[in-house]
Amino acid sequence: MTDKILRGRLLTFHAEPQGPEDTDACTYIEDGALWIAGGRIRARGTYAEIAAAAPDLPVTDHRPHLMMAGFIDPHIHFPQVQVIASWGAQLLDWLNTYTFPEETRFADPDHSARMAGLFLDQLTAHGTTTAVAYCSVHATSAEALFAEAARRDMRIVAGKVMMDRNAPEGLRDTPQTGYDDSKALIDRWHGKGRALYAITPRFAITSSPQQLEMTGALVAEHPGCYLQTHLSENHDEIAFTESLYPAAPDYLGVYEHYGLLSPKALMGHCLHLSPREIGVMRETGARPVFCPTSNLFLGSGLFDEAGLRGAGLVNAIATDVGGGTSYSMLQTLAEGYKVLQLRGQRLHPLRAFHWITRGNAVALGLEDRIGTLEAGSEADIVVLDARATPTMALRMERAETLSEELFILQVMGDDRAVAQTYVAGVPRKSGTESMT
Ligand code: GUN
Ligand code: ZN
Helix, strand or coil, X not given: CCCEEEEEEEEEECCCCCCCCCHHHEEEEEEEEEEEECCEEEEEEEHHHHHHHCCCCCEXXXXXXXXXXXXXXXXXXXHHXXXXXXXXXXXXXXXXXXXXXXXXXXXXXXXXXXXXXXXXXXXXXXXEEEEEEECCCCHHHHHXXXXXXXXXXXXXXXXXXECCCCCCCCCCCCHHHHHHXXXXXXXXXXXXXXXXXXXXXXXXXXXXXXXXXXXXXXXXXXXCCEEXXXXXXXXXXXXXXXXXXXXXXXXXXXXXXXXXXXXXXXXXXXXXXXXXXXXXXXXXXXXXXXXXXXXXXXXXXXXXXXXXXXXXXXXXXXXXXXXXXXXXXXXXXXXXXXXXXXXXXXXCHHHHHHHHHHHHHHHHXXXXXXXXXXXXXECCEEEECCCCCXXXXXXXXXXXXHHHHHHHHHXXXXXXXXXXXXXXXXXXXXXXXXXC
8 A cells, every 4th residue: 555654854744935035935844744635645744753643654865955845737738749849830820730730639648648648747847746637628537637647546627528510520529519528538537536627618719609698507507627728828819809808807707707717726937917807716716827938939928927916916926838948847936037027027846846845736726635735634745855966956055944955946946956846646757657
């Protein structure tokens, strides 16, 4: 079984740090330990305490590395594993030139199954233990991803994309088939093991009014499911949306009209929102998702983190691979830091590491299950090595505090800094492909 003790330096958050020195928001234990039992954290404490409570369990000693809750990526595209790093276009051209043709390949169940394994391997290698993923329009792609995640006992939130216009043949459903396929996937996967379903209209441009109407019905019928879509990413996208929905007051007004907004709604990007849209986001509780590497790569814009947070919104942060350029939530923080610099805003390391763990869990309403190392949480854990590369090791010679170490990880870290990733208490960082 998975019962064991993990020993190492331990860091977990119980609140959002309010400033760079707000260590009250976290617990840090220099010689810490986690008692893992049945895929969950049974207890956490000092190594001496845990070893005394469970003297017969095997111990994996990760010192001097840092154990933290596994990272949560709340916006990523599974069928874009082979789209990442496609050259020279902004959003709409990028979708038409690279992304849509690639996504047609996921009609093939064998291709979907192979890619699902490789996709989850990438997440694990980068320390991500929960992802909220867009699949392709084909139910087969969602089926493959849910099945592979279940095989690994990995928490996954995912949905088949609904799109019935402004996309090539082979990548369009209809309002009825989009509804029926989504409903069948919800019945089959939502709440099964660690799987949760996200109802996924791709964005207003690729859904007809009839499709968004039926999406609203799905949302009303399944209040426990998430809703994920894109919002206000690019100026041409906004103008096209407004031409397709002339009666709507603005882009968000389209989704609002069809009843898609709630605290379960994850709205990718949110770069160019009007004051009215920000007000509606606050009233409905919908979550903006900041995707810094994607926003820079596609030249989309600079997320106003402080502005939206100040308006009372709960912001998430995500990779958005393959518009995003890295699976690493550490690299996502690094680029997020730079975006906020250009905005005159600051992302200090305590808040950064809170954000990609408990903060994203709070945005998903899952903080009682993932995102912390509290007793009772699911045993999704990342082990970080701030000396993983010679350059990092050299810089670490001059680091004196935990915050400095975290900032080095935040700026320079990637998959090389992930020494191990535990999913439901099982080490998965390497060898997952041959796993039985
Ligand atoms: N808007 C609609 N689809 C997509 C997508 O696949 N990626 C990004 N970044 N934006 C989108
Ligand atoms: Zn996206």
